Amino acid sequence: MRYLDIAEVARQSGVPASTLRFYEEKGLIASTGRRGLRRLFEPGVLERLALIALGRAAGFSLDEIARMFASEGRPRIDRQMLAAKAEELDRTIRELSAMRDGLRHAAACPAPSHMECPTFRRILRAAASGAIGGRGKKVPPGS
Amino acid sequence: MRYLDIAEVARQSGVPASTLRFYEEKGLIASTGRRGLRRLFEPGVLERLALIALGRAAGFSLDEIARMFASEGRPRIDRQMLAAKAEELDRTIRELSAMRDGLRHAAACPAPSHMECPTFRRILRAAASGAIGGRGKKVPPGS
């Protein structure tokens, strides 16, 4: 069984068939040929999909990922880009840590109202001043 | 100057007027009255906006935030909800930290191709198995 059909790829990768078609349309993956109408994929597409999942998890957009794959066959991943993304993640992590600590405090704070808690007011000021960036929403569960 | 007009609120909070109207429509903030057509806001709206910014930064959706404000005037912030969100953040932080370390390694890795680097392949497997959740996109800069 050299080639995989879309259902098999979906099964092995956990990526829905609709998404696989979408990815192909976007140039993120390629089907090798067709059996009739049906796409056939080489097993290597699974590694490609893992790479895409990794990129997404690291915060890259599909377009950025497509650009990494762009030049040639082997993913040309720019080390500088990786380092930059690591930096960005690090900043995010620091913000989130502060937020987590603030939330923990607020959850445990004995002040009758949060508004009377100095710690809460401090985080509040940080949020108001934009010191803390938003994070957008998570990818829906199961994706 | 007891009341603030929308431009003043925008200036002091950094939140665009269009967003303030949007928030009012969603019930997140309220204008006290009108001078002609124009909304007038009490200064307290600024604290409200800070609270909203905080909630957003912590990862709450506008609807969730609205629900916290819902019951009465004083924000009724459920301590359990805060603790839960803190937990969630903590999970995210751990994932992001792993990802950051992985990216750092990949950026510095001497292997000719990332595919030949065991560390890279390990993260890749983690991403493929869905052990690492996506993060959605950041709120656009300046928001």
Place this chain on the structure above:
DNA sequence: GTGCCACTTCAAGTCGACTTGAGGTCAAGA
């Protein structure tokens, strides 16, 4: 040979958080 149904295409819809645009109103300064 034939029927089923997994696959196909293409367009449109979804979700959240806003922004933008068209067309209208009106408070205030000249």
Place this chain on the structure above:
DNA sequence: TCTTGACCTCAAGTCGACTTGAAGTGGCAC
């Protein structure tokens, strides 16, 4: 008084990453 332009409303558009739906096709088990 007149003009200006900041404000108003309401509908529609945007963005990214997909999903959904309708209508069609054809591989394969029987």
